[in-house]
Amino acid sequence: MAGPLLLLAFVALVTAILVGVRSSRWWLGLTVAGAVAGLGAALTVLLGAADWEWRSELSLGGELIHLRLDGVSALFLALLSVVGGTGAVYAQEYWSEQHYPASAPRGRAWWSGLGLCMGLVLVSSNGLHFLIAWELFTVCAYFLITLDRRRREVRAAGWLYLAASHAGTVCLFAFFSTLAARTGSWELGPMREQAGLAPLFWLALAGFGVKAGVFPLHVWLPSAHASAPSHVSAILSGVAIKLGLYGIVRFSGWLPVPAAAGWVVIGLGATSALLGIAFALAQNDFKRLLAYCSVENVGVILTGVGAALLAETNGDAAWGRLALAGALLHVWNHGAFKALLFFSAGSVLHATGTREMSKLGGLWRAMPWTAGLFALGAVAVAGLPPLNGFVSEWLVYLGLFDAVTGRGPAAWAAMPAAIMLAMTGALAMAGFAKAGAMIFLGAPRTKPAAHAHECGPVMRGPMLLLAGLCVLIGLSPVLFWPAVARAVGSWRPAWAVAEAPAPLAMLGAVHVVLAVLMVAAAVWLWRKAHALGLRRGLTWDCGYATPTARMQYTSASFAGIAGGWFRWLLQPERTLRRPRGLFPAEAIRLERVPETVLEKLLGPVSVAVMQVSAAARRLQHGRLQSYVVYVVAGLMALGVLVLLGGAP
Amino acid sequence: MMLVLDLILRLALWLLLAPLLPGLINRVKAWVAGRRGPPVLQLYYDLARLWRKGVVMSTLASPGFVAGPAVAWVALTGAALLMPLGPAGATVSFRGDVLMLIYLLALARFCTAWAAMETGSAFEGMGAAREVSYAVLAEAAIITAVLSLSVQTGSVSLVTMLAPSAGAGAVLLAAGLFTVLLAENCRVPFDDPNTHLELTMIHEVMVLDHSGPPLAVILHGASMKLLLFAVLLVQAVLPMGDMSPLAATGALAGGVLAVTVGVGLIESLIARLAFRRVPLLLTTAFLLCLFALLVAWKGNRV
Numbered sequence: 001m002a003g004p005l006l007l008l009a010f011v012a013l014v015t016a017i018l019v020g021v022r023s024s025r026w027w028l029g030l031t032v033a034g035a036v037a038g039l040g041a042a043l044t045v046l047l048g049a050a051d052w053e054w055r056s057e058l059s060l061g062g063e064l065i066h067l068r069l070d071g072v073s074a075l076f077l078a079l080l081s082v083v084g085g086t087g088a089v090y091a092q093e094y095w096s097e098q099h100y101p102a103s104a105p106r107g108r109a110w111w112s113g114l115g116l117c118m119g120l121v122l123v124s125s126n127g128l129h130f131l132i133a134w135e136l137f138t139v140c141a142y143f144l145i146t147l148d149r150r151r152r153e154v155r156a157a158g159w160l161y162l163a164a165s166h167a168g169t170v171c172l173f174a175f176f177s178t179l180a181a182r183t184g185s186w187e188l189g190p191m192r193e194q195a196g197l198a199p200l201f202w203l204a205l206a207g208f209g210v211k212a213g214v215f216p217l218h219v220w221l222p223s224a225h226a227s228a229p230s231h232v233s234a235i236l237s238g239v240a241i242k243l244g245l246y247g248i249v250r251f252s253g254w255l256p257v258p259a260a261a262g263w264v265v266i267g268l269g270a271t272s273a274l275l276g277i278a279f280a281l282a283q284n285d286f287k288r289l290l291a292y293c294s295v296e297n298v299g300v301i302l303t304g305v306g307a308a309l310l311a312e313t314n315g316d317a318a319w320g321r322l323a324l325a326g327a328l329l330h331v332w333n334h335g336a337f338k339a340l341l342f343f344s345a346g347s348v349l350h351a352t353g354t355r356e357m358s359k360l361g362g363l364w365r366a367m368p369w370t371a372g373l374f375a376l377g378a379v380a381v382a383g384l385p386p387l388n389g390f391v392s393e394w395l396v397y398l399g400l401f402d403a404v405t406g407r408g409p410a411a412w413a414a415m416p417a418a419i420m421l422a423m424t425g426a427l428a429m430a431g432f433a434k435a436g437a438m439i440f441l442g443a444p445r446t447k448p449a450a451h452a453h454e455c456g457p458v459m460r461g462p463m464l465l466l467a468g469l470c471v472l473i474g475l476s477p478v479l480f481w482p483a484v485a486r487a488v489g490s491w492r493p494a495w496a497v498a499e500a501p502a503p504l505a506m507l508g509a510v511h512v513v514l515a516v517l518m519v520a521a522a523v524w525l526w527r528k529a530h531a532l533g534l535r536r537g538l539t540w541d542c543g544y545a546t547p548t549a550r551m552q553y554t555s556a557s558f559a560g561i562a563g564g565w566f567r568w569l570l571q572p573e574r575t576l577r578r579p580r581g582l583f584p585a586e587a588i589r590l591e592r593v594p595e596t597v598l599e600k601l602l603g604p605v606s607v608a609v610m611q612v613s614a615a616a617r618r619l620q621h622g623r624l625q626s627y628v629v630y631v632v633a634g635l636m637a638l639g640v641l642v643l644l645g646g647a648p
Numbered sequence: 649m650m651l652v653l654d655l656i657l658r659l660a661l662w663l664l665l666a667p668l669l670p671g672l673i674n675r676v677k678a679w680v681a682g683r684r685g686p687p688v689l690q691l692y693y694d695l696a697r698l699w700r701k702g703v704v705m706s707t708l709a710s711p712g713f714v715a716g717p718a719v720a721w722v723a724l725t726g727a728a729l730l731m732p733l734g735p736a737g738a739t740v741s742f743r744g745d746v747l748m749l750i751y752l753l754a755l756a757r758f759c760t761a762w763a764a765m766e767t768g769s770a771f772e773g774m775g776a777a778r779e780v781s782y783a784v785l786a787e788a789a790i791i792t793a794v795l796s797l798s799v800q801t802g803s804v805s806l807v808t809m810l811a812p813s814a815g816a817g818a819v820l821l822a823a824g825l826f827t828v829l830l831a832e833n834c835r836v837p838f839d840d841p842n843t844h845l846e847l848t849m850i851h852e853v854m855v856l857d858h859s860g861p862p863l864a865v866i867l868h869g870a871s872m873k874l875l876l877f878a879v880l881l882v883q884a885v886l887p888m889g890d891m892s893p894l895a896a897t898g899a900l901a902g903g904v905l906a907v908t909v910g911v912g913l914i915e916s917l918i919a920r921l922a923f924r925r926v927p928l929l930l931t932t933a934f935l936l937c938l939f940a941l942l943v944a945w946k947g948n949r950v
Contacts, residue, residue, distance in 0.1 A: 365710070375762070404795060415941070418791060419792055422750075422791035426780070426787040441766050442765060442767070502742070510726070514722065514726050525715070525865060526711060526718075539768055553770055561781035
């Protein structure tokens with residue numbers, strides 16, 4: 001069943017690329033059809049017992065085509081289909097022909113191309129084809145990021161993305177070619193018995209880590225996510241960086257891993273989570289905040305994966321399954337709520353034209369749908385019950401806690417990881433309380449914010465669908481357990497478990513009760529307030545009679561306390577002009593949080609590399625006389641070497 | 649039938665008893681200061697009065713202004729029902745319920761902060777910013793305390809975790825949890841519930857604009873949170889599981905009373921900390937819990 005569906009998706013997407021430039025309606029139909037077919041194929045594999053595999057006689061680049069869809073890849077394919085399909089619908093209004101006559105047709109074609117290539121990455125089971133699909137997907141994403149290429153910052157972001165991605169791809173080239181050289185074939189598949197392959201894991205971790213946006217390798221992520229059109233940010237954050245995680249999960253499942261892998265991955269994960277969210281909290285650009293929050297969520301997922309790897313080296317402990325299941329469920333959850341948040345962000349951007357939170361405020365009145373959906377997404381992303389973010393984080397926590405109570409050596413990784421996750425959760429809550437409040441609550445800080453308008457139904461539909469998914473996973477996690485358990489079983493056949501852990505069902509039941517009571521209590525209190533007489537009045541600013549919008553707390557001041565604890569990392573740049581004279585006219589205090597890793601670390605290093613290269617380049621200038629001197633000097637040096645070395 | 653009866657009794661206990669605690673604290677403070685002080689039941693009167701009053705809402709506020717307190721209250725009640733009560737156990741108990749409890753408290757915090765930000769008031773922004781920032785350290789301390797209990801008992805479920813005493817690290821854990829209790833419930837030395845200087849407050853400043861039933865819900869929720877933390881602290885430290893049901897009930901009640909009196913005494917004897925010192929004290933609480941964790945790790949190996 002999966003085969004024909006995948007073929008259908010392939011044909012639909014290829015046709016969508018071809019017709020996309022001409023007709024938006026046909027493109028939408030075909031892309032959504034492709035997404036539905038892809039989802040169908042993924043679900044057939046996830047809910048069935050057998051993997052789908054297809055070997056063809058056709059060869060591409062000298063290698064026979066070999067496709068495979070197992071639990072792990074089907075999990076990611078399902079996510080790709082959902083975000084790809086909803087994003088296509090969203091783009092129809094968000095990046096419409098009227099607003100962007102030049103780039104909308106291009107955007108449609110690249111969108112389908114991106115979906116197709118990511119799908120190919122997921123199904124290809126041959127190293128060479130994997131690399132080809134990987135490269136194509138990177139390039140498609142580049143053209144989507146730079147859709148609005150007239151703007152300089154967009155081009156810079158796209159260029160950075162391309163450069164960083166290729167730095168990662170170099171590692172992947174090394175990884176796949178060494179793998180092919182060691183095994184004698186480009187074929188991929190389970191080969192855990194060849195212990196000599198273990199060191200290759202580090203190459204894969206570096207290569208896929210760049211794409212996943214693991215903390216020190218995340219440099220491309222914030223600017224690309226912030227500058228891309230919002231539906232592109234959604235698929236980048238929801239799916240593209242997940243393909244990096246797919247690579248890590250895939251090859252830690254198929255290949256043997258070094259003994260230290262679990263420690264490194266859980267360490268990277270916990271660090272990414274904590275530092276990523278610290279950066280997110282300090283941002284003023286809401287899309288950048290969401291981008292950094294992706295770094296955090298990748299960290300949460302890697303914490304779970306790392307715990308699973310640790311469990312394996314500790315005698316296949318049961319807690320590894322819980323942590324891995326949590327991590328894989330978080331892949332879905334993060335895809336759903338982050339796409340929802342980026343769609344809402346896009347709707348705000350569409351309505352106001354600014355990404356700066358300090359220029360927004362009070363949008364709930366003009367855009368109640370977007371505000372409500374953003375609030376829902378914020379609760380989900382902060383990992384609060386009763387929504388989906390909590391379910392997966394809870395599973396990861398449970399795995400970590402069981403590792404601690406198991407008292408093995410792994411507890412020394414699990415204890416700090418659990419504490420860091422707790423701090424991450426609290427910081428995420430702070431960050432999204434800030435984002436929601438600055439964008440939607442209070443009084444509008446500028447004119448565009450005051451004249452905002454709600455997005456149309458075509459943009460609202462996909463957001464509602466994703467919000468529904470967040471609620472559904474939160475209230476009925478047991479429903480989604482078989483799919484996750486199937487993926488865990490594909491990762492390690494010995495870990496296959498059919499039954500959901502009993503507390504998961506209980507958690508779902510408690511969530512349902514809580515959700516019902518919360519809605520009921522809110523409605524009841526609202527009615528009660530109205531029954532007693534609800535009066536509207538000025539905000540009570542301690543007796544101040546004319547509060548203005550500029551008196552509100554700003555995004556930077558809200559993040560000031562917690563951001564201060566991370567000043568060593570954030571290194572904020574301040575410009576301060578104090579009021580002077582008897583009648584001070586103006587005072588300015590500007591604060592900018594730089595991309596620390598990029599600007600303070602990578603920037604200077606690359607400048608140094610460029611300087612050294614420029615100095616070396618001076619040797620080559622086209623003057624024959626000097627070249628003769630080089631040759632003579634070289635010969636003399638060789639002669640001296642021979643003399644000193646005493647060679648015959 | 650038993651289940652429903654149990655649930656009703658438990659709810660009644662939590663909902664009716666909680667507002668007593670602030671009254672007791674005020675009594676202790678009055679006694680230390682040599683004043684007569686407000687009646688012990690003052691908060692009940694206040695709640696009843698507020699419940700009948702009308703609501704004034706900022707022109708800027710959305711319905712979230714009213715929904716926030718309601719959701720926060722449900723979250724706190726849910727957390728209270730997850731908390732076992734000595735020999736009676738908990739209403740619902742499952743593996744990992746302790747994490748749910750911590751995150752329900754976080755949800756309550758999110759909703760309160762959200763409702764505070766609705767008004768666009770600088771003061772309330774200030775309070776919300778403080779609340780969510782200090783929560784980072786408080787949450788780290790709580791999860792560390794929970795980890796130490798887990799290590800002690802080998803369990804991730806509140807009922808079994810809280811049954812034995814905290815072992816050798818009990819004193820450290822008690823000190824750490826008590827500090828977190830003071831911070832999370834906005835008591836001196838972190839916050840002064842009596843002050844009317846908005847600049848110096850955390851919790852009170854977030855509810856400046858609330859009135860009528862929503863304010864009643866907020867105040868009741870806050871008192872329930874105080875009771876929740878007191879119950880958690882007492883059960884974490886005392887070996888409830890080893891006592892007879894009667895003794896355990898008595899110990900729980902006595903312990904909660906002792907904690908309440910302790911809060912009152914601290915409030916009378918210590919001045920509020922400067923705000924930049926608050927993170928320092930919370931970090932101390934975290935370190936106390938961390939040492940409790942290490943002691944538990946080193947101590948009786950199961």
